[in-house]
Amino acid sequence: MASLKYWVWLSSLSGIGAYRANRLLERFGSPEQIYFAEENDYGELYGLRKNEISALSDKNLLGAKKILEDCAELGYRILTIYDGEYPARLGSISDPPVVLYVRGQLPVLDEEAAVAVVGTRNCTPYGIKAAERIGYELSRHGCLVVSGLARGIDTAAAKGALRAGGRVVGVVGAGLDIVYPPENRQLYDDVAGIGAIISEYPPGTPAAGEHFPQRNRVLSGISVGVAVVEAPLRSGALITASLALDQGRDVFALPGNVDSPSCEGSNQLLREGAVFITSGMEIAQEYEALFPDKIQSVRIKVPLDEKQADKLIGNIKAQIRQKPTKKEIDNDKIVEYIDLVQLKEHLNEDEFAVIAAIGSQTKHIDEIIAACELGANEVLSALTILEIDGYIEQIKGKYFRLLYEQKKR
Template structure:
């Protein structure tokens, strides 16, 4: 893909986050056009002056093709938001990562995927439950997503591998950084049975500020998130909140009322999360349709759209488009446009975002 080196070079610009990255792509039309834009045009962008200064400086230091070649040499694969293989579930969230770096045998594909998360300071009970749930999900054909952290995450990955299934570890550092260090063997096992994935460039060290961003990918890749053990202010609860914001299911495993690591899961259950006592409580929400899904291309080929719906779908991109802009692009009256948007959303071809924005799935 000729554009890919420019996506990677642009994504690694210091201070450029996912949302501003997509703003630049939307404004200029492509990553290469952004990269090659005259300095005066970049510096004139309203609200993006600091990013523009950083980009201008970064372009003088980096050659996109060489950067891409270095990743290939290191055995690091790259997937951009513009590519068809980009996970459809992740593409549907509000702020999908523009670039995914990954190492392993298989990136997240079709079929049901469930995230299992929880405290790093797990009890023997929590480790046992996480491992058994993951193994049972894997045996049923579902993939398991987690964060390769200590405690519940590690138990979930090991359980999925034991169950003969696929698992994906989402990192808050570069994919070439093993963290924590004692997970070196598990890291390689996850690569063999799926992949380790990150939106952070290779070499990025783990940082506390990276993990909330990492968590949105964990929940975004999965149809539902299971919280096994979590204290009242656990990071796992952030993942559960993100899952709710992404219109995904949230499950929680009850524990002893005397355990501080069950306080968070009990609070989730009080707030409406589905109580889980076994894998059947999860699978009954999805079987059989989610385990037998068609590839996106086949799904769309089977859906007949009228001329208005085709026009609206053509006017949307993988980057968010506001309703007003879509109305101007299509020339459709409000009533007709809203009807078409509703039909496309029901068919899961587009996604409505907060603030009147829409994105193509």
């Protein structure tokens, strides 16, 4: 194995992109051989421009050594395209990064139903809610969410997946030590804490516009599918979708308001043949056969009838009063309607109270607020989370009803 310093030298050369670096590796066999080649050897290669030959002739390794020192200090790993841990899925594209910098624990991506969730930075409340729900559902059903960690849809999808207790792999267009956007520092920490963030750019590289199209090919390259949640016609998400098609990946799109410019791109993808989706569960269904050990049993949510709801509400109210242990509430009849163990682990007291207030009937928001004895803001917040998580649904006129999960047959 060639020394890492030669890999870092090759990947950091100005004017030598990933495509050219891969062609050089095919010709010379290793970055070390590329480094020790003579200028005349480079000149024999068809298509190399003068500035590229000049870059390759610069044998200064100080920059590469500094990058290695920075990675060691910051705790980042370096994967080369020749490493066994390098994702074969990514290596199969035409221009894979020859080096990946890794923060956190990178899953074995080739064994994961990895789905990139992408969309506009300037998204609507509809887009935020939908992206968070899709990220949550993908994670709950065993898919690995891939995110660019950008503002807007990327952030919402990543947060949804984390809220479900799943891992996220972030792909960024800057050095791993550069948080972009700055307000996502906590999100970066959360993602790296249980998943990983990867970049082809060394530490200290600032976020730049030209980096993001390159980042997008990695997003789709490590994934089996790309879900476009909300995107205008001129959007990086559409670039990612186009790259995904070129790479042989699946493309999914969520329909949006036909009058909204922020949805024109995603709606166009549907006209062009993208797979129509309304939930993360529908994406997970596509990969059940390919990843049977990863994808959890996909469930279909249907409204509770009055008898089922009464049984559920009675048990929930008992939990609120008595706070029973898992053993006391974990029985087949209750789980048949809704997993109360899961409720106990994932819902707070306000959310429990809202479910109890809705009961077996369809209730207007004003009735729910009155029954909960909570403030309007607390109830609205709980309703939003419960709807995202799929425990309730809103029907016309601010009315809500409970849902339960039924195994797909």
